Amino acid sequence: MVEELKPVLVFDSGIGGLTVLREARVLMPERPFLYVADDAGFPYGAWDEAPLSARILDLFETLFDAHDPQAVIIACNTAFTLAGADLRARFADRCFIGTVPAIKPAAERTRSGLISVLATPGTVKRAYTRELIQSFAGRCHVRLVGSQNLARMAEAYIRGETAPDDDVLAEIAPCFIEEDGRRTDIVVLACTHYPFMANVFRRLAPWPVDWIDPAEAIARQARRLVPQVEGADPSHGWDQAIFTSGLPDFSTRRLMQGFGLKI
Template sequence: MTTPMNTINNRLPIGVFDSGVGGLTVLRALRELLPGEDFRYLGDTARLPYGTKSRESVVRYALQSSRHLVAQGVKLLVVACNTATAAALPDLAEAYPGIPVVGVVRPGARAGCALNTNGRIAVMATESTVQGGAYQAAIRELCPNMRIEAAACSLFVALAEEGWTEGPLVEGIVKRYLDPLFARFEDQPPTSLVLGCTHFPMLAGAIAKVAGEGVTVIDSAVTTAQEVRELLVRHGLGHPEPDRPDAKTYFFATDGRERFARVGSIFLRRAIDPAEVTIVDL
């Protein structure tokens, strides 16, 4: 039986998992907002990408990843993967009723609605996320009269993993995606642009520059971190020493230690030594 929320030790770490390294943008936002917390990050690199898998497989993978983290002892779970959030969040909440579980979709959708001023929201995500409609559904639930248009921006993933995040080449690719997306709104462009993939915050600066001053770019990594902070406060789970300098992060992957460290260093914006990455079999 899962431990009731009010008896969870607030000194326990926060567990974060993703299909790979994209969720490290969420981890980075969490570490910046909650510097006194310890973290356990798991990238299921042996089975990425989740977006090409069936819902049943994604649910199974998410339960296996979360089980590894829960077994180590965590006080909160963050699903730092859009596909896993859309497919498995209810299953994870049911599996761990005593542990808060946060996904990346709803925080981004909520911010997109809250910061919108003209009833039009654009979503940039991967093909599977766009086709699955998770952001569209979450936005419609929160603000039913909002007009939503979404575009699959697959090249952004490769650009982020190569560390190509700014400059004329990147801005040109962003423009190729943004122009037809914004054109769908016809009379006026959206005032909110939600980044619906955890890789995309790496390109947020270039996207904001191309989108223009009238468009607020919503970084779902940042909005997820803000929701985590609110949950910690609400449930009294924040670390009693919120500014301690010795907070630790441990990394786990299911394959490719060296690649995880190399690409992960780009996403986390600090060097990850391959020796810091523990390979696990789920």
């Protein structure tokens, strides 16, 4: 008889982490998942660092006590670049899989040497992000674009609301640079909300670029770190979603049901 499996906890400030959950389920079909959205604190990009870090650490204290997950996927660039080291220090016996801007693969793929990182203001100003650039993209010109509005727009878009083209274009336009006959050829989507709007970005972009979605790479890393259990029954029923506000609206509940998540 196979013992009951502990869940993998996927954490995000809102519902953008569903892009990571989708990929993780493909690679870990035997595992139950717990999706946690800190919607009471959304959006993270506008927070000051100290209170946001304290909030995240306190929240995980509660989550570990209540759910004892096998591993945690921090499906939020802002949260992990800010609090990842502190989380690993405080909860040293826990397994964390982080999300950071995909600057290394972008630097490896670019032909023009012009890369843009589309992120939240919090991720853009983080020293962690600039260290990634120094470590892996020293020969590239990397433009950091911190969007104030795109995470909110993506949340609304995921729920079925229309995003005006002009508003979206205003957010992504700074990513596109022409310099000495070269053009930006890669845009890193450094917020897990953004891939849900990738088709809109492609349609509105002034020229074709490679939009890098980190979700699959995050899922692969989680699969490497989470023990695979042979003989486990993947038909473990619906996975669970938790919203810190306790008040997800109807469209959010319907979206969660579409992802096989029970609130």
